[in-house]
Amino acid sequence: MDYVKLINCMRCGMCLPACPTYKETFLETASPRGRVALVRKLQEGELDQSARLLEYLSLCIDCQACASSCPCGVNAGELVAEFTCERKAEDRLSFMEDLVLRKLLPHPDRLEAAIVPMRLYQRIGLQKLVRTLGILKMFPKPLDRMEGLLTDLPERPLRQVIQADMPARGAVRGTIGFFLGCVMSLIFSDASRATIKLLTLLGYRVITPKNQVCCGAPNMLSGDLAGLKDAARKNVNIFGGFDLDFIVTDCGGCGAELKKYSHHLNEPSVASFSNKVRDISQVLTMHADELKAILTPLPLKVTYHDPCHIAHCQGIRKQPRELLNLVPGLKYTELENADACCGGGGTYNIEKPQMADLILRRKLDTIRATGAEVLVTGNPGCLLQLKKGLMDHLPQVKIMHLTELLAKSIGV
Ligand code: SF4
Ligand code: SF4
Structure with missing residues (x-):
């Protein structure tokens, strides 16, 4: 771990209001500032790795909202994840x-x-x-x-049925390598099908290599850095076999991890791979005028939840809103604290159910206040967490992936 990243914290506290676990506990040890201090003291050998201390660290959902609000560029979530990886490197996997x-x-x-x-x-x-x-x-x-x-599963995973090489419609603008996330393929296949349709409509040939593997985000979440590096090498090799303009994903969590491959592997081919990765909203906004010409009215009240992996990890906020505002007849209402975590966090919902429920409750309150009929988002973890939350507490609100809504408006 880079010790300098730890000592950069000047203890100003500007990250505190952004941290979902601090907002629920008001405990310094459950805040970004407190977590940075704990990791620093552990690194300096002034604290032992007690069960209680590790529990405080494990309460971090790795949403990285702290990084978005820190004036010194400290990323407490990432530091906790790196500490967990280093600690677990000495242990065998369970x-x-x-x-x-x-x-x-x-x-x-x-x-x-x-x-x-x-x-x-x-x-x-x-x-x-x-x-x-x-x-x-x-x-x-x-x-x-x-x-x-567990939401309704499609008949077949998209990976099994999707055409690996989809030609562009009309004049060819370029070639895209589509990174099909595991959860998108297994559960939210309609959204990824819509993503591919939108890209081909805009003139892209879309190649979806069937041998691509999980991005490695679950490995990173579990502190398995070696597993993440294996996944990264495999995917870089597979996509490296094609001449691609971009590597696109509609999974916020995958996109954040793919862009960070070069952070873990200092190899030129990895940097070139990561530089080509785009969230689908980034590519679609490049063609806003063409989209505007084919979008048809959707008279819906819509709001948007920023997935942490898209807003905080990739800094993408304006593109999804710009796309939603292109749809004629759509009434968009901004969600209060739209970039606050929903409590999904990979397996966090299962491992820390009480905290996850508290975080989810805040999110549902803000959704209710918008009066929206449809909640739009762009990450499968959020789709799972919020779909369940809405089903239980706000059944009148439907949830959709951004590309599903756009495809619906185009009628494809
Ligand atoms: S992590 Fe950043 S925002 Fe938080 S206390 Fe340290 S310097 Fe301030
Ligand atoms: S990553 Fe999220 S939960 Fe963890 S310290 Fe930062 S803001 Fe808090």
Whole structure:
């Protein structure tokens, strides 16, 4: 860990109001400033790695809202993640971590096979029965929460059915490599299908390599830096085999991780890969005039939630709003604290359910206040977390990925 990053904190406290865990606890140890101080003292050997101290650090959701508000460029979330990686580098992965991070995620075929029983569970009506009878209340809480997040799965994962090389419609403008995130392929396939349609409509040939692997974000979240580097090398090699103008993703979490590959691997091919990565909203806004000409009226009240991985990690805020405001008839209302975390945070919702629920509650209150009929966002973690929250507390509000809404307006 770069010690200089730790001593850059001047303890001003400007990050405190942005931190979701501080807002819920008012504890210094659950604030960015406190976490930087804890990691610094650990590095200096003045503190031991007690269970309580590690618990405080693990409460960080890695939303990186602190980085957006820090005048000194300190990123407490990233420092905590780096500390966790260094600490875990000395340990062996647990059985479950090894299974998920090394045996499943780097192998799309196995991952897809693993989800088949869940699809069957939904198709034969078992999910409805289990939920109606509240059977999972008798099982450990994490299982109940995981099941609660399980939304309707598509017939087949998009990776299995998508054409690997989609020609541009009309004159060819360029070639895009599409990074299809695992959750987008397995769960939100309609959104990624819409993304590819929009890109081909705008004149891009879209190549979706079927052998691409998980971006490695779950490895990083679990402190498995070696697993992340393996994923990065594989993806850089795979996409490096094509002559691409951009590498595009519609998954905020994947985009943030892909752009950071060069942070972990100091190799020219990795830097060239990361430099080409774009969130879909960045590419679509480059063609705002052409989009405007084909968008048709959608008389909907809409608001937008900024995923942390898009707003804080990639600094993308104006593009999704610009795109929404292109849609004729759409009434856009800004969400208060739109870039505040929703509480999803990868597996945070399962591991820290109480804190995740408190964070989610704040987000739902602000959504309610807009009176919106549709909440738009751009990250599968947020889609899962907010879909469940809306279903339970604001069922009148629908949630859509940005590209789904745009495709709906175009009628494709
Ligand atoms: S992390 Fe940044 S904003 Fe927070 S106390 Fe330190 S210098 Fe101030
Ligand atoms: S990453 Fe988020 S939760 Fe962690 S310290 Fe920063 S603002 Fe707080």
